[in-house]
Amino acid sequence: xxxxxxxxxxxxxxxxxxxxxxxxxxxxxxxxxxxxxxxxxxxxxxxxxxxxxxxxxxxxxxxxxxxxxxxxxxxxxxxxxxxxxxxxxxxxxxxxxxxxxxxxxxxxxxxxxxxxxxxxxxxxxxxxxxxxxxxxxxxxxxxxxxxxxxxxxxxxxxxxxxxxxxxxxxxxxxxxxxxxxxxxxxxxxxxxxxxxxxxxxxxxxxxxxxxxxxxxxxxxxxxxxxxxxxxxxxxxxxxxxxxxxxxxxxxxxxxxxx
Amino acid sequence: xxxxxxxxxxxxxxxxxxxxxxxxxxxxxxxxxxxxxxxxxxxxxxxxxxxxxxxxxxxxxxxxxxxxxxxxxxxxxxxxxxxxxxxxxxxxxxxxxxxxxxxxxxxxxxxxxxxxxxxxxxxxxxxxxxxxxxxxxxxxxxxxxxxxxxxxxxxxxxxxxxxxxxxxxxxxxxxxxxxxxxxxxxxxxxxxxxxxxxxxxxxxxxxxxxxxxxxxxxxxxxxxxxxxxxxxxxxxxxxxxxxxxxxxxxxxxxxxxxxxxxx
Numbered sequence: 300x301x302x303x304x305x306x307x308x309x310x311x312x313x314x315x316x317x318x319x320x321x322x323x324x325x326x327x328x329x330x331x332x333x334x335x336x337x338x339x340x341x342x343x344x345x346x347x348x349x350x351x352x353x354x355x356x357x358x359x360x361x362x363x364x365x366x367x368x369x370x371x372x373x374x375x376x377x378x379x380x381x382x383x384x385x386x387x388x389x390x391x392x393x394x395x396x397x398x399x400x401x402x403x404x405x406x407x408x409x410x411x412x413x414x415x416x417x418x419x420x421x422x423x424x425x426x427x428x429x430x431x432x433x434x435x436x437x438x439x440x441x442x443x444x445x446x447x448x449x450x451x452x453x454x455x456x457x458x459x460x461x462x463x464x465x466x467x468x469x470x471x472x473x474x475x476x477x478x479x480x481x482x483x484x485x486x487x488x489x490x491x492x493x494x495x496x497x498x499x500x501x502x503x504x505x506x507x508x509x510x511x512x513x514x515x516x517x518x519x520x521x522x523x524x525x526x527x528x529x530x531x532x533x534x535x536x537x538x539x540x541x542x543x544x545x546x547x548x549x550x551x552x553x554x555x556x557x
Numbered sequence: 558x559x560x561x562x563x564x565x566x567x568x569x570x571x572x573x574x575x576x577x578x579x580x581x582x583x584x585x586x587x588x589x590x591x592x593x594x595x596x597x598x599x600x601x602x603x604x605x606x607x608x609x610x611x612x613x614x615x616x617x618x619x620x621x622x623x624x625x626x627x628x629x630x631x632x633x634x635x636x637x638x639x640x641x642x643x644x645x646x647x648x649x650x651x652x653x654x655x656x657x658x659x660x661x662x663x664x665x666x667x668x669x670x671x672x673x674x675x676x677x678x679x680x681x682x683x684x685x686x687x688x689x690x691x692x693x694x695x696x697x698x699x700x701x702x703x704x705x706x707x708x709x710x711x712x713x714x715x716x717x718x719x720x721x722x723x724x725x726x727x728x729x730x731x732x733x734x735x736x737x738x739x740x741x742x743x744x745x746x747x748x749x750x751x752x753x754x755x756x757x758x759x760x761x762x763x764x765x766x767x768x769x770x771x772x773x774x775x776x777x778x779x780x781x782x783x784x785x786x787x788x789x790x791x792x793x794x795x796x797x798x799x800x801x802x803x804x805x806x807x808x809x810x811x812x813x814x815x816x817x818x819x820x
Contacts, residue, residue: 422649426643427649432636435637436661437633543560
């Protein structure tokens with residue numbers, strides 16, 4: 300009984316280490332490939348469009364919704380202590396430091412990371428990745444690099460949009476519904492926010508972008524087993540990205556806020 | 558020195574030995590056809606030649622370079638000299654026919670847009686697919702996809718062409734069309750080819766020599782007429798296309814005797 304348990308635990312640990320090692324090796328190969336020629340500008344522009352421009356509606360919608368809900372919660376909470384004035388200040392801090400980067404990261408992991416895993420997974424099982432190899436093209440350079448560059452650039456920009464929308468979501472709720480003064484809201488939303496907070500948000504977004512794209516590409520690239528494998532790749536990519544986004548969020552917050 | 562040399566090549570996946578001590582030499586300009594039943598390692602042989610798989614033992618050398626020992630950059634240089642035609646074409650489905658054929662020209666040459674367009678036209682004309690350049694792979698039939706795959710493979714003017722079961726799943730007429738295209742490419746380009754096929758008709762048309770893989774081993778490599786006359790029971794059974802004989806590991810069910818129902 301104990302031997303079987305140890306055997307299974309050992310096997311699980313070995314598999315986990317194998318996965319971590321594989322991810323690290325592919326990450327290293329991607330970094331090296333990013334500085335190699337030829338540079339495929341057209342491919343990069345396509346990825347900017349897919350990762351950034353096409354994600355704007357979903358980021359606006361979720362940021363608006365989350366900031367409004369959070370404003371309601373803050374207003375209700377602070378009202379119990381007759382401190383409603385703090386709601387817009389805390390909302391500003393929460394949106395900039397946490398909500399904007401994390402919500403954007405999670406939404407992009409669901410929308411873009413899964414699409415990357417599905418696309419590369421399909422290419423893998425239909426031998427298109429092998430075709431790239433046979434055409435003397437490094438799949439890491441051709442498939443991974445533009446997706447990761449586009450995500451690393453676009454996530455901070457989308458987070459900026461999310462912060463701006465968060466401001467208007469809170470304003471819509473607190474000024475439009477709860478009757479706060481528009482001038483006071485505008486002044487207080489950014490009152491507690493410092494330049495460092497914005498830098499933290501953008502740093503988080505950059506890291507989340509790299510996580511989402513690298514995990515999506517990795518899961519897709521390692522797809523096997525036909526339709527079932529292609530079906531599993533996006534799910535696995537989203538779950539893995541979510542876990543790593545939340546872990547990275549904690550680590551970055553702890554490191555950068557001290 | 559042979560252009561392609563396969564020396565004592567062995568490859569296994571877990572406990573399943575797919576290739577065992579396979580030896581082959583292909584001279585420049587020669588056309589070798591590899592026959593064999595399903596699962597006998599024909600595709601694995603091609604993937605080892607392309608460097609997509611690493612042999613467990615033995616090696617493949619192309620122009621004297623051992624594929625499993627060169628650096629990745631050197632491997633890509635070798636691959637520029639080889640055109641690989643996949644079983645299901647493996648066209649990039651997000652690109653048009655033009656973009657598929659032009660892919661390697663864009664990446665590996667300094668050709669202008671006009672020169673690339675002219676070369677793509679030339680390649681598509683060679684495989685009888687002129688005028689399809691704006692179509693997406695999803696709009697093409699199986700045979701058309703294979704031919705576009707051929708056009709993509711010849712775009713960089715390779716010295717070697719590898720065909721992985723180019724006629725599988727096609728109707729007899731399209732099979733003949735593909736056979737003719739391969740023959741045309743062979744004569745027009747003067748390339749060295751390795752073709753894996755089940756289609757005996759096109760095999761005997763294309764081949765300068767024929768090899769038969771049987772249970773991971775290379776049973777014979779002979780000129781077509783010698784291959785036909787080879788008395789080996791496995792070869793004769795394969796040529797007859799008969800289920801009875803030593804070819805299958807598990808004996809097939811006995812032939813059902815159909816009663817004559819005519820009054």
